[in-house]
Amino acid sequence: MGFVQRVASEVAYLNGALRTLSKVTPIAKNKTRTYCDVVEGLAVAHGDKPALISERETLSFRAYDRRANRYARWARAHGIEKGDAVALLMPNRPEYLAVWLGVARAGGVTALLNTNLTGPALAHCVNIVRPKHIIVETSLLDAFGTAECHLDPGPRLWCHGAEAAGWSRIDSLVDGLPDAPLPAGERPALTTDDRCLFIYTSGTTGLPKAANVNHYRVQGIMYAFSAAMAVSSSDRIYVCLPLYHSSGGVLAAGAALTAGGSVFIRERFSSRQFWDDIVDNDCTIFQYIGELCRYLLNSPTHPKETKHRLRLASGNGLRPDIWQAFQTRFRIPKILEWYGATEGNAVLFNFDGRVGSVGRIPKWAERRFLTEVVRFDVEAEQPVRGPDGFCVKCPPGEIGEMISEIVNDPTKPSQRFEGYADAAATGRKIMTDVFRKGDRWFRTGDLMRRDAQGYFYFVDRIGDTFRWKGENVSTSEVAEAVSVFPGVQEANVYGVRVPNTEGRAGMVALVVEGDLDLQAFHTHVCRQLPAYARPVILRIQSEISTTSTFKQRKVDLVKEGFDPAGTPDPLFFLHPGLQAYVPLTPGLYSDIEAGRLKL
Template identity: 65%
Template sequence: MPQALLPEAAGETMGFIERIKSELAYVRGALRALRKVSSAAKNRNRTFPDLIEDIAREHGDRPAMIAENERMSYREYNERANQYARWAIANGVKKGDCVALMMPNKPEYMAAWLGIARAGGVTACLNTNLRGPVLANCVNIVEPKHIIVDTAIADGFHSADPFLQTKAEYWAYGSGVDAWKRLDEALDTFSRDPLEASERPKLTTSDRCLFIYTSGTTGMPKAANINHYRVLAISLGFNGAMDMKPEDRIYVCLPLYHTTGSVLASGAALTAGASVVIREKFSASQFWDDVVDYECTIFQYIGELCRYLLNSPTHPKERQHKLRLACGNGLRPDIWEDFKNRFAIPKILEWYAATEGNAVFFNFDGKVGSVGRIPKWAERRFVTEIVRFDYSSEEPKRGPDGFCMKCAPGEVGEVISQIIDDPSRPSQRFEGYADPKATEKKILKDVFEKGDMWFRTGDLMKKDEMGYFYFIDRIGDTFRWKGENVATSEVAEAITVYPGVKDANVFGVAVPNTDGRAGMASLVVEEAFDMSGFYAHVERHLPRYARPIFLRLQQSMEMTGTFKQRKVDLVREGFDPNRIADPLYMLHPEKQTYVPLDTGLYEEVESGDLRL
C-alpha cells in the first residue's frame, strides 16, 4: 500500500493542513487588529473623541445607534457629545475630574461619556442593578464632582443615600426628582457645534477616560482605570478582529456600563462607521425578533446568554437572520457546537480579556472550547504565561530559587501577563484601580527575575502544545475536597449536559469535621426532572471527589448584570434547610443516591454522626 494512503500518514497530513489553516486564520485576524491598534499607539495626542469627530464628518446621517424608540445618526451622536462637553466645562469639570453616570442602555448613554471625555472628564459607569451600600461604595471610591441619574432608575439610586459620602452635585436626566437639577433641559441650552481649540483640554492617550467596575461576584466591585489608549485599543482592536464594515450592524443587549457593551462592541462598530442596535436588557423571547427585524450581522455574547437562548423554546426566526458572526467570551464547550448548529451561526469569535488586565487572546479559527491562542510568532509581543498555582494559599508557587514556575502543556495554573511601562508597548501596561491597595493586589513581583512585574488575571487555565488556552475556573471558585482540587466550571459542564438541567451554579460549602469544602450545585431544572437518572449521570461522568454532595433546586439563577453567576449568598446559606426554602438534596453516603435533605439529616451531618 503506498505510503500516501496509509491511515497514519493521512492523519498526519490532515493535522498539518489543520495547523496551516489555523496559522492563516491567526495571521489574518491578528494583522487586521494590529493594523487598527497601531495607529492609536503611534499618535498619543489623538483620542477616541477625536476619532469619532472625524468619523461623524465622514458618515454624517448614517445611523450610529438604533434603539426601540430612538435613532441617533453619527452627526447627532457627535453633536450631542458636544453639548455634554460644554455642560461639563460650564459646571467646572476639568481634566481628570469624575462624573458618575447611572443610566439604562440607550444611545444617550454613549453620547454622555463621549462628551464628558471630550471635556477631559472621567465617567464612572455605575451598574444600574446595584443598590444600597454596594452602590454607595462605587460612588464613594471615585469621588465624583457630579452624579447623573436617569429618573427611570432614580429609586434604585436613592437606596444608596444613607451610605453616600460625597459632595457631588446631582443631575436628573428626565423629570420626577424635584430636588435635582434637570440635565436634559440644561443640555439643550448648549451649542451642538464643534468645540473651538480654546475650549478643548489638551488630552493624550495616557489620560484617564472611564472608570469601569468589576462585577463584584465575590466582594465589593473595584473601579478599573481605563485610559484613552485602552478605549481606542479595545474599540479598534475588536473592529479589526471582527473585520467591521460600515454595512455591519451589531446587536448589543449587554449593559453599556461594562466594557463589553460600551467600549468593545459599540466602540468597534462606531470606529468603523457601522451601526449599534441597542436593547435595554437581554430578553431570550425578544432576541431573534430584534436580530432579524433590525437586520443585524453580528451579535455580542456572554456565555450564559448563549445558554439561555439554547434552553429557550424554538423561535420561528432563529435561523432567518443575516448574522455572519457571534463575538464574545465564556461560551462553554458543552454547548458550543449545539449553539452554533441550532442557530446556524456562520462563525464564532471567542476571546479572552479582562476590563483592567493586559492579557488578551482570540480564537480566530473557531477551535471548540478554547478561549484563544497566542501563536509562537506573537509570543514576544503578547507576553503571557501560565504558572503553577498553590491552591491552599491561592498564590502562584515558587521554586527553590524563589521564582515562579511555568506550567507544562496540559497543566493547570494561573494566567499572568507581563507589565511593561514602555510608551512603544502601551498594551502591556496595567492602569490599576481607583483604590491603590486593590491595584497592588493584582501585581505579582519578582516572577522570573528580580524586578519584573506581572498582572494576575485570577483565572486558572491550561494550554496545549499548539498554544490554545482553555479556561478552567476563577481562583476562589476552585475548591479542595478529599485532598483533590475541584474546578467548579468542569463540574458544571459535566452536569448541564444531563437532560432536564437548564443551568447549574457549582460551589464549595464548609462541612463541620471535614477538611476542605464539599461540592454543592444550585440547579434550574425542568418539571419532569429525573433525580435518580441524574445521580447515575454524575457517577458516570465525575470522579467521586468532584460529585456534588448537596443540590439546591431553584426557579431561576441569580446573575450579575454581565451574566456572571452570583455565588456569595449561595455559599453563605450553604445547605441548611432552616434557612433555605428551595428543595434540597444530599448524596447519601450509604444509600448512594440523592435523597431529600431535611432538618434531621442536616443535623446528622452537622454533628458528624453521618460522615461524608
C-alpha cells in the same frame, strides 16, 4: 491536529494578529489623538448615516458628535476640569454614549454605574471615584435613593428624562446649549494616558472595583476588536449587554462605530425579543457574554431564529457543553470566542473556532503577547515559587494561574495595565520578581490550562475552585458535566464547609425542567465525574441569581450552606451508605453536623 488543520490555524492567527496589531499599534504612537477626535472624523465621513439605534432614539454619526458637544459645554460650564469625575446612572440607550463622550471632551472622567446596584454597594461605587456631579435617569431615582444616605457629601445631583423635586434636570438644559465643537481655547490638552472612564468589575466576590480606563485603552479595545471581527461599514452590531461594562459599551459599540458601522441597542437582554431584534434590525454581528447563549438555547423555538443575516457571534464565556449545539441550531456562520478583562492586559482570540478554547498564542507570537500559565496553590490562592524564589511555568496540560507581563511598549500594545481608582486594589493584582528580578506581571485571577499547540482553556476563577478529598475541584468543569443531563437548564457549582471534614464539599444549585430523576442523575454524574468531583448536595431553585453580565453569583449561596432550615428550596444529599441522592432532612443535616454521618 492534521497538517491541513495546522496550516489553516496558523493562517487564521497570522491574519488576525496582523489585522489587530495594524489597528492598535498606531494608537500607542499617536498620544494626542483620542476617541473624542475619532468621532469628529467619523461625523465628517459618515454624516447622517445611523450610528446608534434604539427604540428610544436614533443618533446619526453627526448627531452623536453634536450631542456630545452639548454635554461637553455643560461639563465645562459646571466646573469639570481635566481628571474630574462625573457619575452616570442610566439604562442602555444612545444618549448614554453621548454623555460620556461629551464629559471626555471637557477633560472629565465618567464613572459608569451599574443600574442593578442599590444601597451601600451603589454608594461605594460613587464614593471611591469622588465625583463632582452625579447624573441619574429619572426611572432610577428610587434605586438611587437607597444609596443617598451612604454617599459622601459634595456631588451635585442631576436627573435626566423628567422633572424631579430637588433635582436639576440636565437633558432640558443640554438641549439649549450650542452643538458646535468647543473652541480651541476651551479644549483641554488630552493624551491617550489621561483617564476617560471608570468601569467597574462585576463584584461577584466582593464590592466592585473601579478600573481606570484611559483614552489609550478606550481606543485600543475598540480598534482591536473591530479588527479581530473584521468589522466594515456595512455591519450592524446588536448590543443587549449593559453599556456600563466594557463588553457592550466600549468593545461592541466602538468596534462598529470606528469602522463606520452601526449599533442597535436594546435596554436589556430578552430571550423572547432577541431574534425579532436581530432580524427586524438587519444585524450582522451580536455580542454575547456568560450564559446568554445558554439562555437562548434553553428557550422555545423562535420563528426567526434562523432567518437572520448574522455572519458572526463574538464574546466570551461560551462553554464547550453548548458550543456546537448553539452554533448549529441558530446557524451562526462563525463564532469568535475571546478572553479579556476591562482592566487586564491578557488578551486572547480564538480565531480558528477551536471548540472550548478561549484563544491561542502560537509559538511565533509569544514574544509579542507575553502571557504564561504558572503553577498554583489552590488552598493558599497564590502562585507557587520554586527554590530560586521565582514562579514555575506549567507544562502543557497542567492547570495554573494565567498571568501577563506588564510593559509599556508600542510594539506590545496589549501589555499595559492602568490599575484601579483604589491603589491598594491595583497592588493586589501585580506580582513582581516572577521570572527575573524587577519584572511585573498582572494576575488574571483565572485558572487555565494550555496545550502543546498554544490553545488556552478556561478552568475556573480562583476562589471558585475548591479542594475535596485531597483533590482540586473545578466548578466550571463540574457544571459542564451536570448541565448536559436532560432537563437541567442551568447549574451553579460551589464548595461548602462541612464540620469535621477537610476542604469543601461540592454543592450545585440547579434549575430544572419538570422533576429531576435523581437515580438517573446519580448514574450520570458517576459516569461523567470522578468520585471527589461529584456534587454531594443538590439545591433545586426556580432561577439562578446572576450579575447583569450573566455571571453566576456564588457568595450568598456559599454563606447559606446546606441547612434545610435556612432555605425553602428542596435539598438532596448524596448518601454515602445508600449511594443515592435522598432528601436532606433536618435529621440528616444534624447527623452530618455532629459527625455521626461521615462524608
